[in-house]
Amino acid sequence: MELNKRQEQIIQIVKDFGPITGEAIAEQLHLTRATLRPDLAILTMAGYLEARPRVGYFYTGKTGGQLLAEAVKKLTVQSYQSRPVVVDKNVSVYDAICTMFLEDVGTLFVVDHNTVLVGVVSRKDLLRASLGKQELTAVPVNIIMTRMPNITMCRREDSLYEVAKKLIAKQIDAMPIVRDTEHGAEVIGRITKTNITRAFVDLVNNETL
Amino acid sequence: MELNKRQEQIIQIVKDFGPITGEAIAEQLHLTRATLRPDLAILTMAGYLEARPRVGYFYTGKTGGQLLAEAVKKLTVQSYQSRPVVVDKNVSVYDAICTMFLEDVGTLFVVDHNTVLVGVVSRKDLLRASLGKQELTAVPVNIIMTRMPNITMCRREDSLYEVAKKLIAKQIDAMPIVRDTEHGAEVIGRITKTNITRAFVDLVNNETL
Structure with missing residues (x-):
């Protein structure tokens, strides 16, 4: 899956500052939390980020190819x-x-x-x-x-x-x-x-x- | 990637009624367009749905496995x-x-x-x-x-x-x-x-x- 520019920026911020809250990410990008919500949801769903309640977003370190790799690795x-x-x-x-x-x-x-x-x-x-x-x-x-x-x-x-x-x-x-x-x-x-x-x-x- | 229940519902609606606008999907689910936005974004990004301006959402007919399959098929x-x-x-x-x-x-x-x-x-x-x-x-x-x-x-x-x-x-x-x-x-x-x-x-x- 291809990421857009804002999603790439979010990943970079979480890489640099994670764990970090959605609000703090929005602040760095001069956007509202609501604007970011779809991107954060996509990045979490796709496995790039992980969200923990009361802690914030983590970078899982996984790219699209890595997520595919995980699926292949599970074959026995x-x-x-x-x-x-x-x-x-x-x-x-x-x-x-x-x-x-x-x-x-x-x-x-x-x-x-x-x-x-x-x-x-x-x-x-x-x-x-x-x-x-x-x-x-x-x-x-x-x-x-x-x-x-x-x-x-x-x-x-x-x-x-x-x-x-x-x-x-x-x-x-x-x-x-x-x-x-x-x-x-x-x-x-x-x-x-x-x-x-x-x-x-x-x-x-x-x-x- | 695993889809949640609402995303499954959206895919079903688009399969049955597509092309269909985000508003019409929201109506069927008794939700607001804003609530659906992250799910629609995810489904579009992941390749399940395609969005065309002034027309609405299409079902691409592709599952997660099919999208992977396409990538594998491209190897020469x-x-x-x-x-x-x-x-x-x-x-x-x-x-x-x-x-x-x-x-x-x-x-x-x-x-x-x-x-x-x-x-x-x-x-x-x-x-x-x-x-x-x-x-x-x-x-x-x-x-x-x-x-x-x-x-x-x-x-x-x-x-x-x-x-x-x-x-x-x-x-x-x-x-x-x-x-x-x-x-x-x-x-x-x-x-x-x-x-x-x-x-x-x-x-x-x-x-x-």
Whole structure:
């Protein structure tokens, strides 16, 4: 939303002198309180200012973009997650590749007999392995996987924004969603760049905000 | 932004009777024009209503989410694109895999001697090929690539939102950005789910809206 000149002036005054009453703002602008009322109402409604009874107006420090940012930040992993595709740590690289094609995913999570996460294997890892000289049916997937503690994980209630940032920073396509059990981190979901892309599309489709 | 009850009522009245003057709205609500002024100002500023001199208030048909949606829709491919990684259509599958690892990308664009796009090859295509029995250095990449006219392309000025939708619908990770030349579509960029994820993060970082 675009602010007019007077609204910009009001924000500046509240920034400099807040908390400040509506009367005091009006005085600085050589206007009446009544004249300012619509502008103060707009700025409060839009989240730029906060009003406290018997104290006055505060500057919240928020711009229009920041208010949008807050809405995006509230999106959580659980609204966009996919189901995880897991393989046992003892399966061969060949079987892992078959699972990846059958399930049509780009990342597999490797688990032990308690379905506790022990590794992650990507299409890139499998492609690298397939170039090697070893027989793929003879190499267990746990030889080529990324293992704990080098796995970036998240939880259901985490913000989608934080996860998106980590996917980019760590240059990975997917992250396991885990929950704690007595044996370790159990895999309960998967969050990928595809899920983030879908969240981006949903912003326009207006289903989230 | 959240609307209060009176603002909801005003929107309903303008929806039903617009264009309608502020006085007429006030009358319907049994309030004075002055009392309504802040609410009308807010609704106009926020884009829900439009005011035309000597005509009155219109309902724009836009909700808060829709106004956000408009801002997201304005983002274009060129603000988020990556540089394309291309290989000649005559290189071997083995060399294509090497290029993919060296450049650390998930998709290669295959071009002819005029740098005109003739195919696309993904990590998945290469992984599938690597499982085959053929010698990878002996198979040209053009045997396994997705070829024209089955390639989904976009242009620099396309909306990022439309591209994101297509990436999901076609279940692909990346799309070539092309421009027309006398020989055909020349590859000038690459747009991926990573780029969309970055755009999503930027919404929060407030660099785009």
